[in-house]
Amino acid sequence: MSATGNRRYVSSDRRVREDRRFVAGKGHFVADIELPNMKHVAVVTCPHAAARIKAIDKRAALAMPGVHYIVDGAELAAATLPLMTGLDTPNVPRRPLALDVARYSGEWVAAVVADTRALAEDAAEAIEIDYEALPFVLDAEQALEQGSPLVHEAHGSNVLLDKTFVWGEVEKDFAASPRKLSLRVKWGRSSTVPIETFGVVASWDPWRDMLDVHASIQMPRYADQIGIALKIPATSVRVHHDVDVGGSYGVKRGIKHTVLCGYLSRRLGFPVRLIEDRLENMRGGDAHGPERLFDVEVAFADSGIVRSMKMRALENVGAYAGRSPFQLGKPIGAIVGPYKINSVEYRAIAVVTNKTTQDAVRGFGQGPTNLALERTMDEVANVLGLDPLEVRKRNLIRHDEFPYLIPSGTTYDSGNYETVIAKVLADAGYEDLKAERDRLRAEGKLAGIGIAACLEPSGGNATFEALLNPAITTSTFMDSCRINIDGMGAITATMHTPSSGQGHETLLGTVIGEVLQVDPDVVHVTRPDSLNSLPSGTPVGSRMAIMLGGAAFHAANRLKAKLTAIGAHDLGIPLERAVYDAGTVSDRDAPQNKRAWADLVQIAFRNYHRMPQDFEPGLAVEHVYQVPTGGTLPTPDGRVQMYPCFSFEFHLLLVSIDPELGRPEIVRYRLGHDCGTQINPKIVRGMTMGGIAHGIGAALYEEFAYNDDGQLIAQSFMDYLLPSSHEVPAVDIVDHETPSPHTVLGQKGSGESGYLGAPAAIANAVNDAIRGLGISINTLPIKVSKLGDLIAQAQEKTKVKKGN
Amino acid sequence: MRIELNVNGTVHEIEVEPRTTLLDCLRDRLDLKGAHAGCEHGVCGACTVLFDGAAVRSCLMFAAQATGSAITTIEGVTPGPGELSPIQDAFCETHGLQCGYCTPAMIMAAHALLAGNPAPTREEIVEAISGNICRCTGYAQIVEAIALAAERMRGVNRPRSLTE
Numbered sequence: 001m002s003a004t005g006n007r008r009y010v011s012s013d014r015r016v017r018e019d020r021r022f023v024a025g026k027g028h029f030v031a032d033i034e035l036p037n038m039k040h041v042a043v044v045t046c047p048h049a050a051a052r053i054k055a056i057d058k059r060a061a062l063a064m065p066g067v068h069y070i071v072d073g074a075e076l077a078a079a080t081l082p083l084m085t086g087l088d089t090p091n092v093p094r095r096p097l098a099l100d101v102a103r104y105s106g107e108w109v110a111a112v113v114a115d116t117r118a119l120a121e122d123a124a125e126a127i128e129i130d131y132e133a134l135p136f137v138l139d140a141e142q143a144l145e146q147g148s149p150l151v152h153e154a155h156g157s158n159v160l161l162d163k164t165f166v167w168g169e170v171e172k173d174f175a176a177s178p179r180k181l182s183l184r185v186k187w188g189r190s191s192t193v194p195i196e197t198f199g200v201v202a203s204w205d206p207w208r209d210m211l212d213v214h215a216s217i218q219m220p221r222y223a224d225q226i227g228i229a230l231k232i233p234a235t236s237v238r239v240h241h242d243v244d245v246g247g248s249y250g251v252k253r254g255i256k257h258t259v260l261c262g263y264l265s266r267r268l269g270f271p272v273r274l275i276e277d278r279l280e281n282m283r284g285g286d287a288h289g290p291e292r293l294f295d296v297e298v299a300f301a302d303s304g305i306v307r308s309m310k311m312r313a314l315e316n317v318g319a320y321a322g323r324s325p326f327q328l329g330k331p332i333g334a335i336v337g338p339y340k341i342n343s344v345e346y347r348a349i350a351v352v353t354n355k356t357t358q359d360a361v362r363g364f365g366q367g368p369t370n371l372a373l374e375r376t377m378d379e380v381a382n383v384l385g386l387d388p389l390e391v392r393k394r395n396l397i398r399h400d401e402f403p404y405l406i407p408s409g410t411t412y413d414s415g416n417y418e419t420v421i422a423k424v425l426a427d428a429g430y431e432d433l434k435a436e437r438d439r440l441r442a443e444g445k446l447a448g449i450g451i452a453a454c455l456e457p458s459g460g461n462a463t464f465e466a467l468l469n470p471a472i473t474t475s476t477f478m479d480s481c482r483i484n485i486d487g488m489g490a491i492t493a494t495m496h497t498p499s500s501g502q503g504h505e506t507l508l509g510t511v512i513g514e515v516l517q518v519d520p521d522v523v524h525v526t527r528p529d530s531l532n533s534l535p536s537g538t539p540v541g542s543r544m545a546i547m548l549g550g551a552a553f554h555a556a557n558r559l560k561a562k563l564t565a566i567g568a569h570d571l572g573i574p575l576e577r578a579v580y581d582a583g584t585v586s587d588r589d590a591p592q593n594k595r596a597w598a599d600l601v602q603i604a605f606r607n608y609h610r611m612p613q614d615f616e617p618g619l620a621v622e623h624v625y626q627v628p629t630g631g632t633l634p635t636p637d638g639r640v641q642m643y644p645c646f647s648f649e650f651h652l653l654l655v656s657i658d659p660e661l662g663r664p665e666i667v668r669y670r671l672g673h674d675c676g677t678q679i680n681p682k683i684v685r686g687m688t689m690g691g692i693a694h695g696i697g698a699a700l701y702e703e704f705a706y707n708d709d710g711q712l713i714a715q716s717f718m719d720y721l722l723p724s725s726h727e728v729p730a731v732d733i734v735d736h737e738t739p740s741p742h743t744v745l746g747q748k749g750s751g752e753s754g755y756l757g758a759p760a761a762i763a764n765a766v767n768d769a770i771r772g773l774g775i776s777i778n779t780l781p782i783k784v785s786k787l788g789d790l791i792a793q794a795q796e797k798t799k800v801k802k803g804n
Numbered sequence: 805m806r807i808e809l810n811v812n813g814t815v816h817e818i819e820v821e822p823r824t825t826l827l828d829c830l831r832d833r834l835d836l837k838g839a840h841a842g843c844e845h846g847v848c849g850a851c852t853v854l855f856d857g858a859a860v861r862s863c864l865m866f867a868a869q870a871t872g873s874a875i876t877t878i879e880g881v882t883p884g885p886g887e888l889s890p891i892q893d894a895f896c897e898t899h900g901l902q903c904g905y906c907t908p909a910m911i912m913a914a915h916a917l918l919a920g921n922p923a924p925t926r927e928e929i930v931e932a933i934s935g936n937i938c939r940c941t942g943y944a945q946i947v948e949a950i951a952l953a954a955e956r957m958r959g960v961n962r963p964r965s966l967t968e
Contacts (some may be wrong), residue, residue, distance in 0.1 A: 015896055023896060688942075717845065722848075727937075
């Protein structure tokens with residue numbers, strides 16, 4: 001099937017099969033799971049930014065009714081191994097409970113097991129811990145300084161990673177360019193903050209040597225990591241993949257929660273459950289996102305064509321390494337965005353501080369990088385007095401230049417950026433938008449237009465690990481599908497990971513239905529547990545449409561080939577004369593001779609004498625699918641193809657700011673979006689809109705702010721502000737479809753769409769609005785209070801000048 | 805303490821701790837798992853149920869405070885096993901959800917709105933769901949679902965052509 005061929009189900013406006021159970025409140029979330037004799041866990045957290053744990057007095061708490069057990073870091077560390085991290089930093093061990101030293105406010109120090117969650121919380125308050133407060137550091141630049149407090153003394157510095165890549169003749173390009181500018185941009189610490197917090201139920205069966213795990217998880221190699229940390233074979237860990245996950249967008253990686261609960265269940269002999277409350281989720285859940293400081297320098301011509309770029313990215317990863325430093329690696333695969341920048345120097349630095357540990361967040365670092373790139377493009381336009389749209393157009397990779405090799409060694413698959421932009425402008429009318437901006441300005445508002453042209457790398461092979469840690473040689477990142485037609489002719493397909501709202505059951509049904517030419521709704525989808533699963537990389541990096549879709553496509557074709565061969569054999573015709581059509585195999589030359597679905601099933605299951613020689617009985621197939629561009633390790637100078645597909649998004653919006661309040665209001669929002677073939681347009685649109693909403697949050701509202709004492713001051717949804725329906729405007733989305741040549745249906749990823757460009761576009765709009773006051777703002781989030789003060793100060797200055 | 809709770813038209817006599825929230829009581833004691841805990845401090849709205857017809861946050865009140873009132877949960881507005889109400893069906897039609905965690909509460913908010921306003925404007929829908937945070941959808945397809953449900957419910961008793 002070609003990407004542009006006739007499709008029966010792919011890209012049609014079909015319902016999402018998962019929705020029925022959710023609208024009835026019949027999802028199967030981890031907090032809905034109650035096992036017999038299950039007890040509940042609450043954690044005790046460190047109140048200091050850094051402290052030595054001198055003594056833990058559990059006596060009063062243990063004496064309380066309903067309390068079964070209290071575990072501390074020393075006991076847990078003696079029984080388990082530190083959690084897996086990505087970088088080679090053996091002296092930065094990460095454990096579920098702090099051992100001797102706690103390194104951020106909110107870090108878990110002990111855990112209580114009681115009959116109910118409420119009793120466990122009561123007991124947690126009764127545990128007395130003697131702390132010795134230690135010096136701490138919160139700011140990434142300060143953490144780099146000589147003499148800064150060390151977060152991990154044994155590591156000898158706060159630097160986990162400091163790696164410089166040079167791709168191409170950067171210095172030569174800088175020397176040859178008539179113009180340069182530099183810019184400092186900061187992406188504030190926020191995250192995805194799903195409405196469902198992380199939760200896990202662990203249940204150890206000593207008679208079967210089996211740890212059953214139900215969790216709201218989105219994590220590659222989860223079962224492996226549990227087994228390693230608990231020092232039990234992976235065959236003794238059974239992760240149930242049929243748990244519905246109430247949103248994740250990257251962060252649901254509760255490995256420390258799981259190891260803690262797994263240990264407790266093994267120690268105590270009954271199931272235990274830990275469901276984070278909102279404070280635990282936001283403070284000690286280890287689910288913060290990037291906090292990244294960029295210093296960007298670009299060399300460019302008077303025409304606005306950017307020749308070269310130097311980018312330094314300093315990431316404040318928080319107290320422990322986790323996987324977060326790798327979020328500096330992914331953007332290398334799209335380091336020049338949609339532009340033809342000839343050479344790049346990229347320095348990636350990750351430092352530890354006394355803040356909450358990070359984990360993967362939607363885009364895995366691409367959103368912050370896109371912000372830095374797109375703010376820079378606007379500033380190039382600004383210094384040249386050119387229109388920012390025009391500057392972008394001059395730098396864009398053109399449709400006829402694909403496949404396009406960028407300096408960091410990645411070849412972009414396909415794109416038609418100029419057409420996407422032209423479609424948006426045809427719809428929006430750029431001149432009309434400017435006129436509307438000017439009208440708002442005439443009314444006394446500060447108004448600005450924001451543009452962002454961004455890429456979404458998707459479906460990658462995770463070689464950012466090898467790129468930043470040469471000790472890692474992983475280049476495989478697969479997904480799988482098994483399809484079985486049973487003896488009655490019904491179709492069951494499997495996937496091997498939980499989902500968190502992406503509609504993967506619908507994806508599988510649609511792709512298999514398309515290949516087998518049967519109604520997708522008759523394809524039953526199940527999720528075997530981890531012991532019965534084929535390898536799956538889980539829904540990370542906008543990969544499932546590409547990877548699970550690819551696995552399902554190939555498995556279904558394998559099944560179709562088997563059905564066709566059985567039919568041909570039974571018809572007594574050569575294989576090439578057999579035609580498969582919607583489950584029936586017929587003779588091309590005599591179409592009245594055919595075998596229907598039921599006949600083929602009858603032969604495969606009950607009439608071995610009619611099967612082609614050496615065929616396995618039954619109709620079971622499977623396919624394990626590797627990233628379509630394969631897996632090649634990075635070159636010594638750090639050139640690599642991590643991602644096969646690159647979706648494109650073009651944001652165009654108009655912001656109006658009341659100068660008295662400093663509150664940006666998004667008046668118009670249009671998006672051009674190209675993720676290749678859309679397998680289910682409802683799902684793609686929903687994810688894109690959700691990404692924009694999340695991006696609005698990151699740009700204007702959401703921040704895990706700390707005070708000078710190292711306390712997280714955004715501790716509730718009254719301080720950490722998630723966009724409500726009032727903050728998210730109506731968005732006109734203009735779709736375009738440039739198929740990827742690498743994927744089975746031309747599809748690309750869309751799980752991170754919207755989010756990867758919205759913050760950049762909003763920041764550009766705000767800067768366009770306030771530029772006339774002689775000010776700029778390059779730190780996200782652009783909170784009302786900050787922007788209001790900035791505007792007021794600028795207006796004050798103007799008044800003073802006028803007064804003079 | 806012993807309380808009487810009228811939930812989805814059935815009166816239950818339950819022994820609860822005085823500090824038990826209505827949300828915990830519904831989920832843990834009555835096994836009604838459709839209302840969800842999101843923030844447990846009254847901001848996200850994932851625990852929304854109807855309290856004498858008004859959308860309220862069940863995490864912010866004690867079970868004991870609900871005595872004498874009619875509580876309706878998502879289970880109470882689902883017509884029957886495998887059957888969907890017009891609002892639930894409209895959410896499926898527009899895909900006004902993704903992970904499904906905020907969805908039952910969103911639908912309860914929609915029920916409260918449409919019970920008093922059969923023809924809401926976009927602004928009225930936005931206002932009615934503004935106390936319910938959805939992290940997945942950006943709200944567009946939720947607003948469309950509620951508008952579609954309203955339209956369909958208004959149209960139930962109007963004459964139409966046989967082919968419609």
